[in-house]
Amino acid sequence: MTFFRFALPFAAALVFAAPAFAAPMDPMDNPADTAFLNAMKGMMMGMHQNMPTGDTDQDFVRMMLPHHQAAVDMAKAELQYGQDPELKTLATDIVAAQDKEIAMMKAWLAKHAK
Secondary structure: HHHHHHHHHHHHHHHHHHHHOOOOOOOOOOOHHHHHHHHHHHHHHHHHHHHOOOOOOHHHHHHHHHHHHHHHHHHHHHHHHHHOOOHHHHHHHHHHHHHHHHHHHHHHHHHOOO
């Protein structure tokens, strides 16, 4: 029953988000937009591949990894394409913090592999 309480809202979110990811990107589109959409698509695919197993710790880490990676990817797009110095500083901080957390989570998974 717990699985369905999580899975149904998650599945609904995928259904509503799918049209945004299904539309082909026009080569004339803003490259930052493409980077942001690719980051979000990767996150959703990564989270979908790691559906809950009932092990809270494993599930948390496996679903947070793609979430954090998307944050890094989006921050890198800001660094590459953004103009605002304050946001570039924020993006730099996000990359540093999320990379550190990603490394910690990967190490935790390796230590607690099932």
